[in-house]
Amino acid sequence: ASAHDATPGAVKGARVVSTWDFGVGANQAAWPVLAAGGSALDAVEAGARWAEADLCNSTVGRCGNPDRDGVLTLDASIMDGDGRCGAVAALEDIAHPISVARRVMERTPHVLLVGAGAQQFAIEQGFPKQPLLTDKARAAWNEWRKTSKYQPQINAERLDNARPGDKSNHDTLGMLAIDASGKLAGACTTSGMAWKLHGRVGDSPIIGAGLYVDNEVGAATASGVGEEMLRNAASFLVVELMRQGRSPDEACREAIDRVVRKRPQASKTLQVCFLAINKHGEVGAHALHRGFVYAVCDAGKRDALLDSRSVYTTQQT
Numbered sequence: 045a046s047a048h049d050a051t052p053g054a055v056k057g058a059r060v061v062s063t064w065d066f067g068v069g070a071n072q073a074a075w076p077v078l079a080a081g082g083s084a085l086d087a088v089e090a091g092a093r094w095a096e097a098d099l100c101n102s103t104v105g106r107c108g109n110p111d112r113d114g115v116l117t118l119d120a121s122i123m124d125g126d127g128r129c130g131a132v133a134a135l136e137d138i139a140h141p142i143s144v145a146r147r148v149m150e151r152t153p154h155v156l157l158v159g160a161g162a163q164q165f166a167i168e169q170g171f172p173k174q175p176l177l178t179d180k181a182r183a184a185w186n187e188w189r190k191t192s193k194y195q196p197q198i199n200a201e202r203l204d205n206a207r208p209g210d211k212s213n214h215d216t217l218g219m220l221a222i223d224a225s226g227k228l229a230g231a232c233t234t235s236g237m238a239w240k241l242h243g244r245v246g247d248s249p250i251i252g253a254g255l256y257v258d259n260e261v262g263a264a265t266a267s268g269v270g271e272e273m274l275r276n277a278a279s280f281l282v283v284e285l286m287r288q289g290r291s292p293d294e295a296c297r298e299a300i301d302r303v304v305r306k307r308p309q310a311s312k313t314l315q316v317c318f319l320a321i322n323k324h325g326e327v328g329a330h331a332l333h334r335g336f337v338y339a340v341c342d343a344g345k346r347d348a349l350l351d352s353r354s355v356y357t358t359q360q361t
């Protein structure tokens with residue numbers, strides 16, 4: 045059977061979407077959960093774990109690039125459409141921050157744990173502590189130290205000629221799912237901006253910035269320079285725009301416009317990307333600059349990779 049064969053009616057309406065090209069693999073890890081009639085929450089955790097274990101990308105999980113001081117710190121959040129959420133930020137030496145975030149949600153009265161406290165909690169919960177920095181990431185850091193210039197690229201790696209499917213196209217994994225019962229959930233996981241200041245936290249573990257989910261409306265997630273998402277409570281903004289009647293595509297576009305209006309100059313050189321799904325399963329995506337691709341997986345098509353619309357092209361910068 046091909047990957048595009050229709051699957052039984054039980055999973056009709058279920059869909060999972062993810063940021064970037066590695067979203068295809070993450071979706072494929074999440075899909076069996078949805079196909080078996082499982083929850084959107086279990087699906088996004090499974091997908092995020094796949095990305096965190098993937099040794100091919102330098103912006104999520106164990107293969108991530110470190111901060112300015114050579115320390116790999118991981119950020120992640122998870123949320124379901126009932127408003128339950130959990131997150132960890134600046135977590136060191138724990139391979140699956142998304143699962144720690146879920147434990148924060150399910151086993152503590154809190155939403156966000158950071159740094160040493162997050163690690164202590166993870167260890168208490170049975171997550172192994174292990175050095176994660178790869179030789180490749182250490183070599184990249186040593187290379188960076190020759191100039192020590194902090195200058196985030198539009199996308200994580202060179203994208204001038206990127207096309208959907210190009211392996212160079214890597215950033216935060218943001219994942220949104222709707223299950224067969226119509227419930228939504230989302231997950232977001234990253235090693236953050238490479239060479240960031242030690243202690244810097246991006247948007248990904250901040251509920252409302254990198255991720256927001258509401259069963260009444262829809263869900264949104266973000267990738268790109270996290271400071272812009274934090275400034276604009278951006279994923280919350282996308283969901284609120286959908287609440288006011290915008291389609292996912294329109295909501296993402298309008299949130300990008302908001303980012304540009306706030307910082308027109310900076311917007312020329314920073315990438316900001318949004319991906320959204322509404323409660324009917326309709327999907328939209330928009331980015332400031334070209335190169336943002338997203339993956340869609342449902343009963344009809346398992347490995348779609350689509351190019352988002354962008355507001356600026358890289359040539360206009």
Ligand SMILES: NC(=O)C[C@H](N)C(=O)O
Binds near residue numbers: 245268271
């Ligand atoms: N490049 C990324 O998508 C990283 C993430 N949004 C952050 O700012 O930490």
